[in-house]
Structures are given as structure tokens and as C-alpha cells.
Amino acid sequence: MVTTLRAAGAQDASAVARILIDTRAAFMPYAPAAHSDDEIREWVAHGLVPGGGLIVAERDGRIVGAMATGIGHDGAWITQMAVNPAQVGHGVGSELLAHALRTLPRPIRLHTFQANLGARRFYERFGFVATVFSDGRNNEERCPDILYVLAAPSHEAGDSCQLQAERPGHH
Ligand SMILES: CC(C)(COP(=O)(O)OP(=O)(O)OC[C@H]1O[C@@H](n2cnc3c(N)ncnc32)[C@H](O)[C@@H]1OP(=O)(O)O)[C@@H](O)C(=O)NCCC(=O)NCCS
Known part of the structure; x- marks a missing residue:
């Protein structure tokens, strides 16, 4: 199946919001959304x-995943990742994450819920290391x-002691 990755535009906002809302409802019963569906749609659009920095993945002309x-x-x-x-389980997330690894400078950081065992396996397979566990x-x-970090190769490492710096978002 061919997957196309492209930068998101205004016309994609409702499809991206739908995916964020649906993945939360389907896979994260332990972390109910802190915002209403309307608030999420508003935040995605505006x-x-x-x-x-928002990339969408398309298959057969439909948006099937998003990564911010x-x-x-x-x-x-990486502040958002959802399929x-x-x-799910058909490679879309791997294509999005591979794009992030190709294009972003190191270190790359992200948060995921401790209970999200599938996502933890997913990130660890790409080399991310669980670095800081927090009570939420x-x-x-x-x-x-959990704060996951994909560090720079050792010859590029420069700021690896700043792991607890500000967090710009959560997903
Ligand atoms: C995590 C996620 C982005 C991975 O994308 P994907 O296209 O399903 O992943 P791929 O097919 O490329 O790779 C499969 C791996 O994804 C993970 N995965 C599969 N289904 C999952 C699910 N329902 N929830 C979380 N991770 C899942 C597993 O690690 C799986 O590998 P495994 O079955 O061998 O353990 C996607 O499953 C998803 O959106 N899950 C729900 C939302 C979420 O957890 N987002 C991440 C928040 S930090």
C-alpha cells in the first residue's frame, strides 16, 4: 500500500481532529481527553x-495518520502521533516516525502514557529510550x-543533560 506524506493544510483540520479524537476513545480509556471534541476541533484548526510542523499520511487519497x-x-x-x-498496525505510524527521524535534528523527545504499551514498543523499536517516568x-x-529520548550519536551529543527541560505539548 502506497503511503503519501505531506504537510497539512487548513483543509485537513477536520480529518486530523477526527483521528486524534478517535484514537483517544479507542485506545486510551485510562486517559480520557481533558477537552471536549469541539475544543479539540477548534485547537486543531486554529x-x-x-x-x-504537522504531517499527514494518506492512503488511497484519505488521511490515515498525523504527526506533529x-x-x-x-x-x-514529536508532540502528536496518531493513526x-x-x-493501526499496518505501517502508517512507522512511515511517519521514519520521516521524523530523517528530518529532525537530535535529540528528539516525546511523551507517551506509561499505560500505552503499544506505543512504547513502537518508539523503542526505533531507538527511543524511556528516560524520565512521571506521575502525570x-x-x-x-x-x-514517560519522556522518551532519541539521543544524538555520541560524537554529536551536546545537551543530553537537559532532559527535564520544558515540555511544549503532550499527546
Ligand atoms: C502508536 C501508533 C501511532 C503506531 O502506528 P501504527 O501505524 O499502528 O504502527 P505500525 O503499524 O507502523 O507499527 C506497529 C506497532 O505499533 C504499535 N501499535 C499497534 N497498535 C497499537 C495501538 N492500538 N496503540 C498503540 N500502539 C500500537 C505496536 O508497537 C505495533 O507493533 P507490535 O504489534 O509488533 O508491537 C498507532 O498505533 C496509534 O495511533 N495508536 C493509538 C494512539 C497512540 O497510541 N499514539 C501514540 C501516542 S504517544
Whole structure:
């Protein structure tokens, strides 16, 4: 199956919001969304999409996945990663993550919930290392989470002691 990756535009906002809402409902019963569906749609349309760094994955002309990334003073972050529940386990997430690894500077950081065992396996397969376990007091859902880090190769490492720096988002 051919997957096309491209930067998201305003026309993609409702499809991306749908995926974020549906994955949360389908796979994260332990972390109910802290916002209503309408609030999520509003945030995607007026915050996430215009903010840049949002990539959508298409198969057969339909959006089947989305990934948001950003670069802060402490390196790169993956702030959103979600695949349509009907399409999980068919390689879409791997294509999105491989794109992030090709394009982002190291270190790359992300948060995931401790209970999200599938996502933890997924990130660890790509070399991310569980670095800081927290009780969830710093995320909106108050759900225990993990900071994962994909460090620079040792000859490029420079700021690997700043692992607890500010967190620009959560997913
Ligand atoms: C995690 C996720 C982005 C991976 O994308 P994907 O296209 O399903 O992944 P791929 O097909 O490329 O790779 C398969 C791996 O994804 C993970 N995975 C599969 N289904 C999953 C699910 N329902 N929830 C979480 N991870 C899942 C597993 O690690 C799986 O490998 P395994 O079965 O050998 O353990 C996707 O499953 C998803 O959106 N899950 C729900 C939302 C989520 O957990 N997002 C990440 C938040 S940090």
C-alpha cells in the first residue's frame, strides 16, 4: 500500500481532529481527553495546523495518520502521533516516525502514557529510550507518563543533560 506524506493544510483540520479524537476513545480509556471534541476541533484548526510542523499520511487519497513535530531550544519534539484506529498496525505510524527521524535534528523527545504499551514498543523499536517516568502531574490528563529520548550519536551529543527541560505539548 502506497503511503503519501505531506504537510497539512487548513483543509485537513477536520480529518486530523477526527483521528486524534478517535484514537483517544479507542485506545486510551485510562486517559480520557481533558477537552471536549469541539475544543479539540477548534485547537486543531486554529492552533495545531497553523502552527506548522504537522504531517499527514494518506492512503488511497484519505488521511490515515498525523504527526506533529516542533523544534525548541532543547531540540526536537514529536508532540502528536496518531493513526486512524481502523488502520493501526499496518505501517502508517512507522512511515511517519521514519520521516521524523530523517528530518529532525537530535535529540528528539516525546511523551507517551506509561499505560500505552503499544506505543512504547513502537518508539523503542526505533531507538527511543524511556528516560524520565512521571506521575502525570504535568500533563492535562494527570496520567502517568514517560519522556522518551532519541539521543544524538555520541560524537554529536551536546545537551543530553537537559532532559527535564520544558515540555511544549503532550499527546
Ligand atoms: C502508536 C501508533 C501511532 C503506531 O502506528 P501504527 O501505524 O499502528 O504502527 P505500525 O503499524 O507502523 O507499527 C506497529 C506497532 O505499533 C504499535 N501499535 C499497534 N497498535 C497499537 C495501538 N492500538 N496503540 C498503540 N500502539 C500500537 C505496536 O508497537 C505495533 O507493533 P507490535 O504489534 O509488533 O508491537 C498507532 O498505533 C496509534 O495511533 N495508536 C493509538 C494512539 C497512540 O497510541 N499514539 C501514540 C501516542 S504517544
